[in-house]
Amino acid sequence: MSPKHYYNEMVDPQDRVRSLYAGTAEWLSGIRPEQLEEKRAEAEILFRRVGITFNVYGEEAGAERLIPFDIMPRILSACEWQTISKGAIQRVRALNAFLWDIYHEREIIRAGIVPESVLTNPMYRPEMIGVDVPGGIYAHIAGIDIVRTGENQFHVLEDNLRTPSGVSYMLENRKMMMRLFPELFHRHPIAPVEHYPQVLLDNLRAVAPPGVRNPTVVLLTPGAYNSAYFEHAFLAQQMGIELVEGQDLFVRDDAVFMRTTGGSRRVDVIYRRLDDDFVDPLAFRPDSMLGVPGLISVYRNGGVSLANAIGTGVADDKAIYTYVPEMVKFYLGESPVLENVPTYRLARQDDLAYVLEHLSELVVKEVQGSGGYGMLVGPAASKAMLSDFRARILDKPENYIAQPTLALSTCPTLVEQGIAPRHVDLRPFVLSGKTVSLVPGALTRVAMKEGSLVVNSSQGGGTKDTWILEARTPC
Amino acid sequence: MLSRTADHLYWMARYIERAENMARLLDITHKMSLVPNARRSEETIWQPPVSIAGNIAAFAQDYGVYSTHNVFRYLALDIRNSSSIVSTLNSARENARAVRVAMPSEMWENINALWLELHARLRNGIGEGDLGEFCDWVKSSSHLFRGVTFGTMLRDDAFHFVQLGGAVERADNTARLLDVKYHLLLPASEEVGGALDYYEWSALLRAVSSFQAYQKIYRDRIEPWRVAELLVLRADLPRSLHACLDQLMPLLEKLGGNESLRLAGELHARLHYGRMEDIFQEGLHEFLSEFILDNSQLGAEIQRSFLSTPV
Incomplete structure (x- = not known):
C-alpha cells in the first residue's frame, strides 16, 4: 500500500492540514528543525534523570534503556474520544460480566455463544470457580488497544486484562510536554490526565473485602529488576501506598500482612503487577520466589482483594477476543460501539483454508502471544518464514488467529530525516471498581521505523503524548 | 514502614x-x-x-x-x-x-x-x-x-532511618581515620612544630572538614592531642564521635529501639562524660579500637531489631 492509503491524522489526502492539527502546524512553522532536535535531546536527559527506564534482561547493570519518546503530540477531538471511551467502557463491562459468568453460571456457554472449550483454556483458573469477588469485578484495570483505519473508523485490536502497563508513560509524557512546550498548552484546550492515580486508588479502595472501612492498599511488584519497575514505583508513589515485594508479605490466620518496622500490618487490597503464575507458590508455580505462599487461599475466602483478579487471562486470549462483540450484545443488550478487527479463527475449517491460501497478505498471531512475539506479518515475511509458519499452523491450528494487515493510521513523528508520518495505535486504560471510567487520555505507541506496523516497545516502538481536546460545542 | x-x-x-x-x-x-x-x-x-x-x-x-x-x-x-x-x-x-x-x-x-x-x-x-x-x-x-x-x-521514620545510616557510618569512619593517621603523624622524637607537621596535621583536619573549626576553637598552633580531643569529644564538631552519638540517641528513641538504644547510650556516655587525659592514659589507639568495635555492634543490633525481615 502506498502512504496515501493510510489515514494520516494530521493532513488529508490533498495535503491540507486537518483543523485539529491547525494550532500545531502553525507552531511548527515557527520553529527551526534544530530546536526540535534540542528539545528531543533535552527530553532524553530528563527521562534518564528521573529514571524512566526499563531494564534489559541479560545486560549488565547500567544498561537501562529508555523507551523512545516522540515530542510530536497525537491529537484526538472530543467527539472522537467520546466514541472511544464509550466503546472501551462498554467492552470492559461486558468482559467483567463474561468473567463472572464463566466462573459461575456459564450462561454464555449454555446459550451456545462461546464454545465450551474455553474451560480448557490454560488461562482459565479452576481455583476461581464459585469465588465471589467484590463488586463482581475481575479486570479493575484494562488496557484496550485500539487502532484507527479511517476518519471515523476505530477498531479494538486487543484487550489487556492481566497486568496491562504503560499508564506511567501517559502521565510522564504529559509532564514532559508541559515542560518542553508550555506554549502549546496555551493554544490547545487539552483535557488533564493527572488525576489517574487518584481515580485508580478510589477504585482499588472500593473493592476491599466487605466490612473493611479504611482499607490498606499496596502495590505488589516483582522487584527492581522487572522491566516495568519504574511504573510500579511511580504508581505506588502517586497513590501514596506501599510498594511491596513478595518477601514483604506473609499470610497468618487467614489474612495477609506486611512486615514493617513497627511489626506486622494487615493488607486489604493488593494491586498486583505479578502474573497469576507467580503470585502464590502454593497454588501455582512452586518455584516462584516472587509471590506470597498462601495468598490464594486467603483470597478465595475473601480475606484480601486482588486487582486484577486471578484468571482474567481467559478473557483477553486472542481466540476469545473474537467473541467480545457478541458478549456486549449478550450481557448488556447493546450493540458494540467499537468493532473488532475482522479475525479468522484457525480452529474453524473454513477460516483455516482461507488463511493458508492468503498467508502472505495476513497477520497471524499466536493465541497467547504478547509483546509482538510469535507473530507473522505476511506482507513483510520471506518465503522461508511463510512456509515455516504454515507448518506451525497446520501442527496446531487452534493456537492461531489471523487478521488482515491493518492500514494503521499515521501521525507526524520526529525522526532523523525530520518530521514524517509513522504508524500509531492507542491504549486507553479503563478503571473499574466504584464506577467504570477512564481519564481523558491514553498511551499512543508509535512504530519509529518507516513503514513498520509494529508499535510494541519490545520491538523498538516509541510513545507520544496524547491530547484529547475539550469540546467547544457538543458532538 | x-x-x-x-x-x-x-x-x-x-x-x-x-x-x-x-x-x-x-x-x-x-x-x-x-x-x-x-x-x-x-x-x-x-x-x-x-x-x-x-x-x-x-x-x-x-x-x-x-x-x-x-x-x-x-x-x-x-x-x-x-x-x-x-x-x-x-x-x-x-x-x-x-x-x-x-x-x-x-x-x-x-x-x-x-x-x-x-x-x-x-x-x-x-x-x-x-x-x-x-x-x-x-x-x-x-x-x-x-x-x-x-x-x-517528611520527618517520619524513613527520614530517621536515613539519618541513622549516616550517623553510624560517619562515627565509624571518623574513628578509623583518626586511629590510623594519628599514629602515623605522631613524631618519633620531640621535634614538633615544623612546617611539615603543620602541613600534615592541617591536612588531617581538612580531611574531616575541621581545620577552620580547630582554629576558631583553639586559636593556637595545631597540637596532636587537641586534634584528638576535637574529633573525639567535641559535641559541636559535626563529624566528631560525640556529635555522631548525639545524633544517634534521639533517632533511636524515636524509632523505639531497646537494645540498640542501650548500646548507643553506653557509647554516648563514654564520649559525653569522658576526659581526654583519661583516654590518653588508657591509650588513644585502644580507645578508638574499642569504639569501632562497639559501634559496629550497634550497627548489627540496628540491623537485627529494625531491618532484617525474619520469616
Whole structure:
C-alpha cells in the first residue's frame, strides 16, 4: 500500500492540514528543525534523570534503556474520544460480566455463544470457580488497544486484562510536554490526565473485602529488576501506598500482612503487577520466589482483594477476543460501539483454508502471544518464514488467529530525516471498581521505523503524548 | 514502614557517607604525598588508607605496589573492591532505586543524577591527575544528597532511618581515620612544630572538614592531642564521635529501639562524660579500637531489631 492509503491524522489526502492539527502546524512553522532536535535531546536527559527506564534482561547493570519518546503530540477531538471511551467502557463491562459468568453460571456457554472449550483454556483458573469477588469485578484495570483505519473508523485490536502497563508513560509524557512546550498548552484546550492515580486508588479502595472501612492498599511488584519497575514505583508513589515485594508479605490466620518496622500490618487490597503464575507458590508455580505462599487461599475466602483478579487471562486470549462483540450484545443488550478487527479463527475449517491460501497478505498471531512475539506479518515475511509458519499452523491450528494487515493510521513523528508520518495505535486504560471510567487520555505507541506496523516497545516502538481536546460545542 | 524499605534507606545513606569518607581519605593522603618528605616513602603514605578501608591481601594480589596510581584505582574506581567509591555509589543508587517510592522524587532524582554522572565520568576516563577533582566532586555530591534529604523529606521514620545510616557510618569512619593517621603523624622524637607537621596535621583536619573549626576553637598552633580531643569529644564538631552519638540517641528513641538504644547510650556516655587525659592514659589507639568495635555492634543490633525481615 502506498502512504496515501493510510489515514494520516494530521493532513488529508490533498495535503491540507486537518483543523485539529491547525494550532500545531502553525507552531511548527515557527520553529527551526534544530530546536526540535534540542528539545528531543533535552527530553532524553530528563527521562534518564528521573529514571524512566526499563531494564534489559541479560545486560549488565547500567544498561537501562529508555523507551523512545516522540515530542510530536497525537491529537484526538472530543467527539472522537467520546466514541472511544464509550466503546472501551462498554467492552470492559461486558468482559467483567463474561468473567463472572464463566466462573459461575456459564450462561454464555449454555446459550451456545462461546464454545465450551474455553474451560480448557490454560488461562482459565479452576481455583476461581464459585469465588465471589467484590463488586463482581475481575479486570479493575484494562488496557484496550485500539487502532484507527479511517476518519471515523476505530477498531479494538486487543484487550489487556492481566497486568496491562504503560499508564506511567501517559502521565510522564504529559509532564514532559508541559515542560518542553508550555506554549502549546496555551493554544490547545487539552483535557488533564493527572488525576489517574487518584481515580485508580478510589477504585482499588472500593473493592476491599466487605466490612473493611479504611482499607490498606499496596502495590505488589516483582522487584527492581522487572522491566516495568519504574511504573510500579511511580504508581505506588502517586497513590501514596506501599510498594511491596513478595518477601514483604506473609499470610497468618487467614489474612495477609506486611512486615514493617513497627511489626506486622494487615493488607486489604493488593494491586498486583505479578502474573497469576507467580503470585502464590502454593497454588501455582512452586518455584516462584516472587509471590506470597498462601495468598490464594486467603483470597478465595475473601480475606484480601486482588486487582486484577486471578484468571482474567481467559478473557483477553486472542481466540476469545473474537467473541467480545457478541458478549456486549449478550450481557448488556447493546450493540458494540467499537468493532473488532475482522479475525479468522484457525480452529474453524473454513477460516483455516482461507488463511493458508492468503498467508502472505495476513497477520497471524499466536493465541497467547504478547509483546509482538510469535507473530507473522505476511506482507513483510520471506518465503522461508511463510512456509515455516504454515507448518506451525497446520501442527496446531487452534493456537492461531489471523487478521488482515491493518492500514494503521499515521501521525507526524520526529525522526532523523525530520518530521514524517509513522504508524500509531492507542491504549486507553479503563478503571473499574466504584464506577467504570477512564481519564481523558491514553498511551499512543508509535512504530519509529518507516513503514513498520509494529508499535510494541519490545520491538523498538516509541510513545507520544496524547491530547484529547475539550469540546467547544457538543458532538 | 516496611522493614525492607527501612533497610534500603539505611544502607543507601551509609553507602553515600562511606563514599564521601573514602574521598576524604584519598584526598588527604594525596595531599600528604605532595610535599617532600624524608620521613616517609610513597609506600608508607599510601599503605594506611588501604588498611583502613580495603583489603590488604586483595590489594597485594591485584596491584602489589603502593603508589598514588594504584591506591587511587583500588579505592576509588575498582568495582572488584566493594568499598571503592564507585562500588559504594553503585550500591547507594541500587538501594535508592529499590525504594524510590519511599523518598521524595527530588531526592531520588538527585541520587540518580549522581549515579549517571559517575558513569559518564567513568566513560570519559578518570586518571591519577583527576584525583583531587574527583574527590571534591564526590564530597559535594554527598553534601547535595544531605541537603536534599533535609530539604525535602517528611520527618517520619524513613527520614530517621536515613539519618541513622549516616550517623553510624560517619562515627565509624571518623574513628578509623583518626586511629590510623594519628599514629602515623605522631613524631618519633620531640621535634614538633615544623612546617611539615603543620602541613600534615592541617591536612588531617581538612580531611574531616575541621581545620577552620580547630582554629576558631583553639586559636593556637595545631597540637596532636587537641586534634584528638576535637574529633573525639567535641559535641559541636559535626563529624566528631560525640556529635555522631548525639545524633544517634534521639533517632533511636524515636524509632523505639531497646537494645540498640542501650548500646548507643553506653557509647554516648563514654564520649559525653569522658576526659581526654583519661583516654590518653588508657591509650588513644585502644580507645578508638574499642569504639569501632562497639559501634559496629550497634550497627548489627540496628540491623537485627529494625531491618532484617525474619520469616
